[in-house]
Amino acid sequence: MSIFVIHPAEFHAETGEVRFHYQLEDHRFTERLELGVGFALERAQSLDFAHLLDVAAAILGVSYYKLKAPTQIDLTALSLTAEDQKLIQDVYENGLGEFYTRNDLKRFGQIDFNFAPTLKPVHDLDWPEQSLVLIGGGKDSLVSVDLLTRAEIPFTPFAVNPKGPIVTSTDQIKQKPIFVRRYLSPNLFDLNNQPGFYNGHVPSTAINSAIAALITALYGYNEIILSNERSASEGNVEFDGRQVNHQHSKSFNFEQLIAESFAAASQNKLDYFSLLRPFSEVRIGQLFARTDKFDQHFSSCNENFKQNQDGPTRWCTNCPKCHFVSLILAPFMAPNRLQKIVGKNVLDDATKLNAFRELSGLTGHKPWECVGEILEAAAALWHLAHQDQWRDVAIVKTLKPELDAFYGAPTLESAWDQLLQDTNQHNVPEKYQLNEIARAS
Ligand SMILES: CC(=O)N[C@H]1[C@@H](OP(=O)(O)OP(=O)(O)OC[C@H]2O[C@@H](n3ccc(=O)[nH]c3=O)[C@H](O)[C@@H]2O)O[C@H](CO)[C@@H](O)[C@@H]1O[C@H](C)C(=O)N[C@@H](C)C(=O)N[C@@H](CCC(=O)O)C(=O)O
C-alpha cells in the first residue's frame, strides 16, 4: 500500500533557502523556497520558526501527495500542535476537494494521518507589530491596499512568485515588498505526464499563507492580511457527502482553522484574517471602482500565473474569471472604462452566453474558478439590465428574460440589495474595521 511521507524541512540561513522533502513510493521530491536574506540569525534559529517550517512542510506536501492520493500520510517526523493537525486534515481533505471530485476519488474521512504526539510549543520569538498584506495581482488585494492607504495604516506587500500583475500592482504601492521565490520539485512535472498519476487543483491560498507565516517569524511581523471576500465560502458542487469548494482555502471556515494554528504557534501573537470578509464580490467591485489608479496595473485572470507563463497576458477574456470580474465591475463603471481595463467588452459578446449562464446558475454548475456566488452573478446581470449604459449589450439583453423566468425579479432585486450590505461574519480586528472609509464615495 502506498504511503505519502513528509520529512522535516532544511533551512539554510546563509542563503535563506528552505528545502522541503517528500516521498511517495520510490519517488522523492524536493521543493525549494527562497526567503531572502537580511533577517536576524536568532530568528532563523528559533523554535517558533522551526515549528512553522513543520506546518509549511505539511501544507506544501499537497502538490506531491495528489500524484497518487494514498490513504496514509506519515507526518511522524513533524512537531505539530493539535490546532496544526486540524488544519492539515482540512487542507488534505477539503482543500483537495475539487481534485477528488474531478478524479472521482473518495477520500473524505478515509485518510489515515499518522501524527507524532501533539506538540506543546515553547515560544522564543517576539512578534513586532507590523503587517504583511498578500498581493495576488487582482482587484481584491488592491481594494485592501486602497482601504489601508486611505486609513493611513502602514503595511508591507508580500507575494510568492511575483510576476505580471503582481509586480505591476506592487509597483503602485510605496512600501517595498517582500517577495518569495518558490520552485516546485521538477520531477512533479515529469510524473504529471505519466499514466497512473493523478493531477488537479491544489489549495493555493493555504500554500501562500504557510509561506507568509515563515516570513512573519523570520522578519518580525504579527499580522497576515488576506483579501478574501465572503462569496469565497460558497461551494461548487456536492461530492462524496460534502460541499466542494474550488476556493476552499479562501473560505471563512479555513480562515478560522489557520488563524487558530498560527495563534497556537505564537502565544496568540500572530494574527491571520481577511480584511474583505465582510464584503461580497459585488461590493468589492464597487470599492475597486472608486479609483482608477490601478486600472492599467492589475489583472484577475489566472492565465498570468501559470508556471510557464512569463510574458504578459493581463486579461485572456475567455476564462470564467475574466467574465465574472467584468460582470461585477460593470455596474460601477462605464463600458469604455471596463473595455480599457479588460481589453474587450465581454458582456457584448454573444458567443459567451453559455459562460454567463453557468456563472449565474441558469445551466451547469458554478465553474471551478475564483468566481462569486451564483445568485451574485445573477443579481449583477439583472441589475445591469436596469442601467441605460448596459441594458442593450448582448449578454444582458438576452439573459434578462431568462433570469426573470428562473429567479423572478423580487429575488434578484433583494439579492442585489443584500450584496451591497456588509456582514458581521468576519474576524477583522477592530483597528481594521474601516467601515466609514468603505462607505465614503
Ligand atoms: C495558474 C492556475 O490557475 N493554475 C491552475 C491550473 O494549472 P495549469 O496546469 O494550467 O498550470 P500551472 O499553474 O502552471 O501548473 C502546472 C502544474 O503544476 C501543478 N502545481 C502547480 C502549483 C502548485 O502549487 N502545485 C502544483 O502541483 C499543477 O497541478 C499542474 O499540474 O490547473 C491546476 C489544476 O486544476 C490548478 O491546480 C492550478 O492552480 C494553481 C495551483 C494556482 O495557483 N491557482 C490559483 C490561481 C487558484 O486557483 N486560486 C484559487 C484559490 C484556491 C484556494 O483554495 O486557495 C482561486 O483563485 O480561486
Ligand SMILES: Nc1ncnc2c1ncn2[C@@H]1O[C@H](COP(=O)(O)OP(=O)(O)OP(=O)(O)O)[C@@H](O)[C@H]1O
Ligand atoms: N502569488 C501570491 N502571493 C501571495 N498572495 C497571493 C498570491 N496570489 C494570491 N494571493 C492572495 O491570496 C488571496 C486570494 O487571491 P485572489 O486571486 O482571490 O485575490 P486577488 O488576486 O487580489 O483578486 P482577484 O480575485 O481579482 O484575482 C488574496 O488575499 C491574494 O492577495
